[in-house]
Every structure is written in C-alpha cells, then in structure tokens.
Amino acid sequence: xxxxxxxxxxxxxxxxxxxxxxxxxxxxxxxxxxxxxxxxxxxxxxxxxxxxxxxxxxxxxxxxxxxxxxxxxxxxxxxxxxxxxxxxxxxxxxxxxxxxxxxxxxxxxxxxxxxxxxxxxxxxxxxxxxxxxxxxxxxxxxxxxxxxxxxxxxxxxxxxxxxxxxxxxxxxxxxxxxxxxxxxxxxxxxxxxxxxxxxxx
Ligand SMILES: NC(=O)c1ccc[n+]([C@@H]2O[C@H](COP(=O)([O-])OP(=O)(O)OC[C@H]3O[C@@H](n4cnc5c(N)ncnc54)[C@H](OP(=O)(O)O)[C@@H]3O)[C@@H](O)[C@H]2O)c1
Numbered sequence: 001x002x003x004x005x006x007x008x009x010x011x012x013x014x015x016x017x018x019x020x021x022x023x024x025x026x027x028x029x030x031x032x033x034x035x036x037x038x039x040x041x042x043x044x045x046x047x048x049x050x051x052x053x054x055x056x057x058x059x060x061x062x063x064x065x066x067x068x069x070x071x072x073x074x075x076x077x078x079x080x081x082x083x084x085x086x087x088x089x090x091x092x093x094x095x096x097x098x099x100x101x102x103x104x105x106x107x108x109x110x111x112x113x114x115x116x117x118x119x120x121x122x123x124x125x126x127x128x129x130x131x132x133x134x135x136x137x138x139x140x141x142x143x144x145x146x147x148x149x150x151x152x153x154x155x156x157x158x159x160x161x162x163x164x165x166x167x168x169x170x171x172x173x174x175x176x177x178x179x180x181x182x183x184x185x186x187x188x189x190x191x192x193x194x195x196x197x198x199x200x201x
Contacts (some may be wrong), residue, residue: 003028005059006187009096010044014034014161015093015113017037018073018180030056033066037187042065043092052104062100065094068127077127085127086125090134097142097151104147110145116157117196121153136195143193150192154182157198174198 003026010016011031017090039055041048067089070081070103077200093112100110102195103180117125118132139153160173181195 004061005056007032007056007059007062009033009064010113013065013177013201014159014165015156015176016063016065019183021182022061022177022180030059030135047093049095049099053100057103058105059108059111060105061111062096063183063187064096065113065183065184067092067131069111069131071124071128072122074126074158075197079179080082082127082130084132085131089128090131090138093135094138097138101146101149104149107150109150109152109185109187109192112151112153114153114155114195116155139195140193146192152186152189152192152194152196154179154186155195155197158184167183 006027007030008016008019008024009032011020011029012033016189020031023029030039032039032041034042035038039052041052043049043064069085069089070077072081097112104110112135114132114135115128117129118136121129132142136153136155139151142151156179158173159176160170161176161178163170163173178198182198186194186196
C-alpha cells in the first residue's frame, strides 16, 4: 500500500527530528530544510516554495517546524532583526500555506509552528511573541477559507533538549517527542483552525 506523502519543513531541527521519528513509519516523509534534506529551500523565498510544490506533486500533509526569530531585549534588537523574524518564521510559514494550497488536494492538512511566547511573553520575547501570535491569528482566519483543506498550528513551550543545548536548567522543559505527538494529532484528528499546545503539568 502506498504511504501518504508528508512534507516536513524543518526536519533536522530539535522538534522536526522527533516529528520524523514519530511519523516516519506511517508516512512517506519528504524532508525539507535550507541546508539538507530531500529538497533544499529557504521558505522565505516564495518562488522556491512554489517550485518545490510543483516538483513534489500530490501530498497529503505538510508540517512546518521551522523559522527563526531573535530572542533579545528591545534595546538589543534592530529594526532589521524584527523584519528578519517576520520574513522567516511568520511569512515563511504563511508562504507554505498560501502557495501549497494551490497544489493541495481535498483533505490535505497544513500544520505550522508558533510558540508559548504568544500568550506568555518574557523579557526578550517581543519579536517572537509578535510572530507567534501572528501565526496563530493567520491559522484561525485561514481555516475559514481553506474549503476542503485544513490548517492548524502547534504551539510548543520550551523543549527539554533545547534547554540542555543552551546549558540551562531543563527540569521545566518538555521532551520534544511530546510536541511531535501534537503535530500527529493535528494532521489526524480532522479539525481545522486549532492551536495545539502542551504545558508542563
Ligand atoms: N525548541 C523549542 O524549545 C521551541 C519552543 C517554542 C517554539 N519553538 C519553535 O519551533 C520551531 C522549531 O524549533 P527547533 O528548536 O526545532 O528549531 P531548530 O532546531 O533551530 O531547527 C530549525 C529547522 O528549520 C530549518 N529552517 C530554519 N529556517 C528555515 C527556512 N527559512 N527555510 C527552510 N527551513 C528552515 C532548519 O534547517 P536548516 O538550518 O538546514 O534550514 C532546521 O531543520 C521554531 O519555529 C521555533 O521558534 C521551538
């Protein structure tokens, strides 16, 4: 039996790797990153995104665990830093939906990534809080126009592995595999316009 095709943009990242581990058995995964994978692109570039969908053809789901926004105080952030984050994490992911929906078939699901900073800001998070809230607002509104396709978003909190990489106390972190389970739920439970999140109990 042919497996369903799942595009994972950001497949080599802390969270993306766990998504591939969890879903690799059931789906034919197409890995997409800037520097490695089955297909290389920068999702900021709409023309490359369009080219990728043309090349890949029919797909059943797309998960994006990618994009960058700088974490720094307003004093340290330049206007360019804000623009870069908006182009990368916000518009990069929006590109995937806006362009991908033209190539998607009935039932295709898109799952983007925001982050807990949308609702729980911290000093240094002005850029990421703005970007994450923007992604969630886009998803809720876009779901109303997706017809027989779906779009959802996973909002991770701090992953344990990321805290370890940063050398900070990871006792409050959540293993990234727990976020991967939310992406699975977001493509398989038939809903649209939902923000999936998990916080430490
Ligand atoms: N980890 C956490 O604790 C945490 C918490 C809350 C939210 N998040 C969000 O979750 C997402 C994934 O986080 P992560 O920690 O797993 O990230 P990560 O380890 O930095 O990995 C990012 C992944 O995305 C790819 N990528 C980055 N920019 C791209 C672009 N413009 N076009 C195509 N691919 C791109 C990277 O590969 P290349 O470098 O090869 O392109 C890499 O595979 C991010 O949006 C992050 O803000 C993470």
